[in-house]
Amino acid sequence: MANERFDLSGRVVIITGGGKGIGKVYSNEFANAGARVVAADIDGEAAEAVAAAITARGGEALGLRVDISDPASCEAMAAAVLDRFGTIDALVNNAALMSTLARRSWFEIPVEEWDSVMAVNLRGMFLCCRAVYPTMRERGYGKIVNISSSRIWEGSPNRLHYTTSKAGVVGFTRAIAREVGEFGITVNAITPGFTLSETQLQSSDTSYVKQRSYAEQAIKRPQVPDDLVGAVMFFASPASDFISGQTLNVDGGKAMH
Numbered sequence: 001m002a003n004e005r006f007d008l009s010g011r012v013v014i015i016t017g018g019g020k021g022i023g024k025v026y027s028n029e030f031a032n033a034g035a036r037v038v039a040a041d042i043d044g045e046a047a048e049a050v051a052a053a054i055t056a057r058g059g060e061a062l063g064l065r066v067d068i069s070d071p072a073s074c075e076a077m078a079a080a081v082l083d084r085f086g087t088i089d090a091l092v093n094n095a096a097l098m099s100t101l102a103r104r105s106w107f108e109i110p111v112e113e114w115d116s117v118m119a120v121n122l123r124g125m126f127l128c129c130r131a132v133y134p135t136m137r138e139r140g141y142g143k144i145v146n147i148s149s150s151r152i153w154e155g156s157p158n159r160l161h162y163t164t165s166k167a168g169v170v171g172f173t174r175a176i177a178r179e180v181g182e183f184g185i186t187v188n189a190i191t192p193g194f195t196l197s198e199t200q201l202q203s204s205d206t207s208y209v210k211q212r213s214y215a216e217q218a219i220k221r222p223q224v225p226d227d228l229v230g231a232v233m234f235f236a237s238p239a240s241d242f243i244s245g246q247t248l249n250v251d252g253g254k255a256m257h
């Protein structure tokens with residue numbers, strides 16, 4: 001049945017960074033599609049507020065404070081989700097250090113900041129996958145969606161640690177996909193273009209946003225979080241069960257590869 005391929009109803013979907021920014025939009029939209037949503041964020045209050053709002057409008061959701069760079073926190077997240085919902089169908093690795101990072105020359109990046117970006121953006125992804133893997137493997141099914149960035153196609157400057165970490169996401173996605181495929185688990189990535197998330201708008205000065213040109217995009221308008229939802233849902237749904245290790249660019253047709 002065509003519709004069943006895209007059916008997310010009842011699916012248990014963990015969205016890291018699900019309390020704010022684009023992750024909050026994923027949380028709300030997955031809930032609107034009938035999924036049981038886990039908003040997991042280092043900002044526990046934000047995660048709980050997202051879950052409470054979903055629950056108030058009749059959906060099922062759980063808000064958790066999770067630090068994805070901490071192994072124990074990731075294990076506790078998986079345990080709490082299994083305790084509440086009994087299964088984990090999908091993990092969206094969306095949390096990252098991004099909007100809180102200054103835009104500056106590579107030569108001015110403090111070594112400690114380089115390390116924390118790698119600890120959250122790459123080690124965090126590894127730890128979250130590690131935490132959900134046993135239950136997905138046992139069940140013989142799972143969907144993992146990793147969020148990279150179109151910066152990796154463009155070589156965008158001024159956040160070298162961030163861009164490097166997002167290129168790592170693609171290598172991670174390809175290699176882990178080969179190791180988990182035999183257990184029915186798919187792992188794919190998307191590369192969003194510059195997206196006007198609430199956190200991006202708060203952290204970018206107006207001139208940085210205004211000076212952006214859309215001339216090079218096939219679709220000539222600013223990118224908003226809603227533009228990413230379809231791609232993430234596709235990779236979390238049965239429609240993509242024979243697709244793994246892939247990276248889908250979602251930037252309005254700017255970079256083509």
Ligand SMILES: NC(=O)c1ccc[n+]([C@@H]2O[C@H](COP(=O)([O-])OP(=O)(O)OC[C@H]3O[C@@H](n4cnc5c(N)ncnc54)[C@H](O)[C@@H]3O)[C@@H](O)[C@H]2O)c1
Binds near residue numbers: 020023067098196199
């Ligand atoms: N906005 C963009 O232009 C853009 C472009 C390309 C890719 N992305 C990617 O999309 C994702 C979401 O972007 P956003 O604009 O909402 O950015 P953001 O900086 O607002 O989102 C990051 C989220 O992750 C959470 N987080 C940070 N550290 C964490 C940790 N250790 N443990 C758990 N949660 C943690 C934050 O609280 C926040 O909710 C990120 O992976 C980002 O790199 C964004």
